[in-house]
Amino acid sequence: MPTIKELTRTGDLFTSGHRACAGCGGTIILRLLMANAGKNTVVGAATGCMEVVSTIYPYTSWDVNFVHNAFENSAATVSGIETAYRALKKKGKIKKDIKFIAYGGDGGTFDIGLQSLSGAVERGHNMLYLCYNNGAYMNTGIQRSSATPFGAHTTTSPAGSKIKGKMQQRKDLTEIMIAHDMKYVAQATPHNWSDLSNKINKALALNGPAFINVLSPCPLGWGSDPAQSIQIAKLAVETLYWPVYEYENGKYKINIKPKKPKDIEEFLFVQNRFKHLKNEKELIDKIRKHLNEKWNELLNKEKCTN
């Protein structure tokens, strides 16, 4: 695993000059991703914030090969790229070992791109799929996705006098990917760069599909202070909102176990998307109960597989 000093010296393969918002978690994640992946990498992107802010023709933030091929199919596109490299390598036309990365936001991964992701993983393509998960369709102006947490206000799950934001729990995509019998699946956040780096390196070292679901703070969509994005990501882990764990060769490992978890309200109320829940004790209890159940489930899975 490279040290942070080493990572700063790998050169900016995802360079500055992109047009992401201040405090955007996505660009922090991508920069770390590319610092670890290195030059001999092909990146395929789903339509979304990170694609739009980083490739405004004739400019690009990508100093590696980069392909955007619509919204629902970054995994399918990288399937084609990876296969073509394999075909040409067999014929001696390409000599280098190349890494393949597909990424998407939660909309492009949990919803519209789930089928192509599932297909690519089942076929066993050599690729890391990274989801920068900000929990809504932020690029189109904050609409709910199946990754949007219970109670969150979005423009299509608005907090009103009758309905208090999104009334469904978020989809557990990490578990869905584990159910594909993948060799490596992980959850991470950008607040712990070394954990995320470690996971990226593990995933890229595999000769097969790997999946990392990274929580990506979004000041615009979450209604949070841009200066606090990393702090909020940390709070998400400390309140059990976002367990940081990995599933490797059939074994679960929880990488960060808060000794004394903080109450979920500490995470919720640094974000305006939950502010309408302040006096909704029942709804907050529902969130707390769900998170505790999921956490205990995860502890059990870790216990059972080790």
Next chain:
Amino acid sequence: MSKQKVMMGNHALSYGAVVSKVNVISAYPITPQTQVVELLSELCSNGALDSEFIKVESEHSAMAACIGASAVGARTFTATSAQGLALMHEMLHWAVGARTPVVMGNINRSMGPPWTIWSEQTDSLSQRDTGWLQIYASSNQEVYDSVPIAFKIAEHKKVQLPVMVVLDAFFLSHTSENVMMMDLDKAETYLPKYKPKHKLDVNEPYTFGALTTPEWYYELRYKIQKAHENAISVIEEAQSEFKDMFGREYGLVEEYKTADADTILVAISTAASTAKDTVDELREKGVKAGLLRLRFVRPFPFKKVREVLSSAKKILVLDRNLSPGIGGIIFQEIKSAMYNESNKAPIYGFIAGLGGRDITTETIHNIFEEAEKQDPKNIIWMEVKA
């Protein structure tokens, strides 16, 4: 001497991909295309074909993977039909905008509902505005030959666009005919390895599919139109070279007894081969009939069409397709091609054979007869049940 084999159209299409030495195939099964994916899978499994075949989970992913593979510089092939083609629609536009020279076979099948699997051209004709070049074959030999020809055109630096090779469901896909096979080495001389100008190369990174403002998008569209215009001479060269090497001649269009014809029927695909018999029968009766078959629908062969139709007294267009609200699609295109011409012969539009209903020589006889009675302003429906 070339080998001769009896095969169905779906196998002719597959062997067309084999003779083109495709690097990557990405496809999803659909009736009536299934023999294509089956044969190609078998050839890959037994080592007869040295290609990587991605068995994707949908047609949308099939074309997405083709675009990715083609961007790397691999020669890339797929095949589909009707509902599958429609599911690909977004990616069909993308393959054009990304300038990836993918070649795809499309087996013409009617669109549901009501659910159907039989032949009609509405599936592929309704994709004509995506920018794909489109070849409509009328025999299995033509299907087979059209695949390497399509790659040669698609990969030409003046074109750099995807090409669709289209064949009728069942009338070609499942019907066996004699096909003269090409020698693989000779085919490679005709179609050398694909060497793209721009590709995904880690030594020289590019960004593909960037967000493009109104300042740039417009010119990129202009270039696609220009590529279609350039394609006309590229097609003529590619087909003339093909004739020199393999002896089989193809044009942008096929003319049959049109030189002195008073009445010329315009059609595409297998209905056009049936129409040749009717033309012969009419000629025997002293009627000066002729046939113009469009082999290419995109780029639209304006010059050829205008030349062939310049002295016709009546122009009849047979459409096995329908754009509801306006009528036959080829009918609209022929009218638009002839609008500024000095020949103001009436143009009659006939609809027949939708949903795979047979278009027989009798149907075509009736078309010639109806043209004597009907007003060209109307859409003329043949053999509609009361």
